[in-house]
Amino acid sequence: xxxxxxxxxxxxxxxxxxxxxxxxxxxxxxxxxxxxxxxxxxxxxxxxxxxxxxxxxxxxxxxxxxxxxxxxxxxxxxxxxxxxxxxxxxxxxxxxxxxxxxxxxxxxxxxxxxxxxxxxxxxxxxxxxxxxxxxxxxxxxxxxxxxxxxxxxxxxxxxxxxxxxxxxxxxxxxxxxxxxxxxxxxxxxxxxxxxxxxxxxxxxxxxxxxxxxxxxxxxxxxxxxxxxxxxxxxxxxxxxxxxxxxxxxxxxxxxxxxxxxxxxxxxxxxxxxxxxxxxxxxx
Numbered sequence: 144x145x146x147x148x149x150x151x152x153x154x155x156x157x158x159x160x161x162x163x164x165x166x167x168x169x170x171x172x173x174x175x176x177x178x179x180x181x182x183x184x185x186x187x188x189x190x191x192x193x194x195x196x197x198x199x200x201x202x203x204x205x206x207x208x209x210x211x212x213x214x215x216x217x218x219x220x221x222x223x224x225x226x227x228x229x230x231x232x233x234x235x236x237x238x239x240x241x242x243x244x245x246x247x248x249x250x251x252x253x254x255x256x257x258x259x260x261x262x263x264x265x266x267x268x269x270x271x272x273x274x275x276x277x278x279x280x281x282x283x284x285x286x287x288x289x290x291x292x293x294x295x296x297x298x299x300x301x302x303x304x305x306x307x308x309x310x311x312x313x314x315x316x317x318x319x320x321x322x323x324x325x326x327x328x329x330x331x332x333x334x335x336x337x338x339x340x341x342x343x344x345x346x347x348x349x350x351x352x353x354x355x356x357x358x359x360x361x362x363x364x365x366x367x368x369x370x371x372x373x374x375x376x377x378x379x380x381x382x383x384x385x386x387x388x389x390x391x392x393x394x395x396x397x398x399x400x401x402x403x404x405x406x407x408x409x410x411x412x413x414x415x416x417x418x419x420x421x422x423x424x425x426x
Contacts (some may be wrong), residue, residue, distance in 0.1 A: 177407040181206035184257040185405065186250070188212040188240055188297055189267030193366040194316070194397055196222050198264055201398035202405065203231040207262060210253040212238035212297075232257070240267050240293030250300045262405045263301045263313045265294045265338075270320075270331030283330055290334035291341075298345060298356075306352040312405045315342050315358035319420040322360065335360070339416040346414030355413045357404045362420035364392040387422035 185202045189195040190211040199209050203226040211219040211233060219235030226233035234256050238249035253260055268290045271282045298313060305311025320328055321335030339358055346356040363382055365373060373379050373391065383389055400419055403409055418424055 178403065179206045180262070180402065180406060183207040183261040183405070184210065184253070184259055185262035185264065186210040186212055186253055186260050186301060187264045187266055188238060188293075189214075190222065191215070191218045193368050194361075194364060194394055195266040197366075197394035198266060198398050198401050200225060200229075201395075201402050202262065202264070203229045203233070205402045205406070206231070207405075208232040208257060209234075210249075210257070210260065211235045212240070212249060212267070214239045240297055241288045243296055246293075246297055246300050250297075250304065254304060259308060260301055260304055261311060263298065263305075263311070264401060264405070265297060265313070265315045267293060268316060268334075270328060270334075272327040272331075274327055275329040278330055286330045286334055290331070291337055294338065295341065298341075302345065302349055302354060305354045306349060309353045311349075311352075311354040312409075313345065313354065313356040314401050314404045315339075315356070317342070317358040317360040317416050319360050319362045319418060319423050321416075322418070322424045342416060343414045350413050355404075355409065357409070357412055357414065358416040359397060359400045359404070360416050360418045360420065361397045362386060362392050362423050364394060364397060366394060385423050385426070386420070387425065390421065392419060392421070 180202060183206065185207040187195055187199045187202070187209060190199045191213050199211055199222060203209050208231050209226050211222060213219045213235055216235050216237040223233035223235050234253060236249040236252050237245055239245050250260070269286055271286065273282065294315065302311070302313065315338050317338040318335040320332045321339050325332055339360065342356050342358040349356060363369060363372070382391065396419055400417055404412065404417065
């Protein structure tokens with residue numbers, strides 16, 4: 144018992160010394176945690192609708208000017224006006240990421256307009272569902288061309304610029320589908336698993352140039368494109384049974400994580416895939 148008391152006393156004295164040291168540090172020297180993106184320029188691919196448009200608006204709300212990467216440039220007018228109404232600048236660019244030439248042209252236009260790109264959100268992605276034995280070669284190629292090839296070459300084009308500037312934040316859109324197997328989603332799952340690994344590879348290669356590369360991996364998110372699934376009672380019930388928090392995701396759940404990873408608050412996070420799945424993959 145005496146040994147226990149002696150150990151307790153030593154621990155208590157040690158903690159008192161630590162508290163005293165902290166109390167002596169002037170408040171103004173303590174590091175400030177910053178989540179704002181004021182003065183930053185962000186490029187979001189697939190920004191026309193769904194998560195892409197929500198992420199673009201969230202980045203603008205956090206202070207960033209936003210380049211809207213669009214398969215059809217004309218579709219970005221309303222979103223650009225919303226961003227401008229927040230006091231931020233917006234630039235819609237023609238950017239079908241399956242077209243290498245459009246990637247280069249769009250990035251060059253963005254840099255010419257804003258002077259730089261500080262943040263890249265690789266949001267564009269597709270996932271036509273089909274049982275594995277029924278997947279067509281066309282659907283296979285289309286999914287890989289957008290989810291992998293397009294994402295890689297957008298990252299390469301913007302990454303080259305960020306490396307020259309010795310600063311950048313890249314956020315990939317992976318998925319819980321890259322962690323678990325899902326029926327009728329074999330090709331989509333494969334590409335999202337690859338995105339998480341690409342995130343690690345680029346983080347290792349570009350980290351020495353002060354470019355952070357991370358990913359978010361959401362569960363099923365409520366967007367206009369997922370409404371038809373969520374309206375199916377059987378599908379919804381099965382989905383919710385796998386999510387310990389008992390709800391599907393909302394766009395804001397993903398936007399908050401993207402803004403965090405793009406902000407100074409995440410300066411030491413590199414090569415991570417942040418699950419936003421309500422505990423789906425924790426089982």
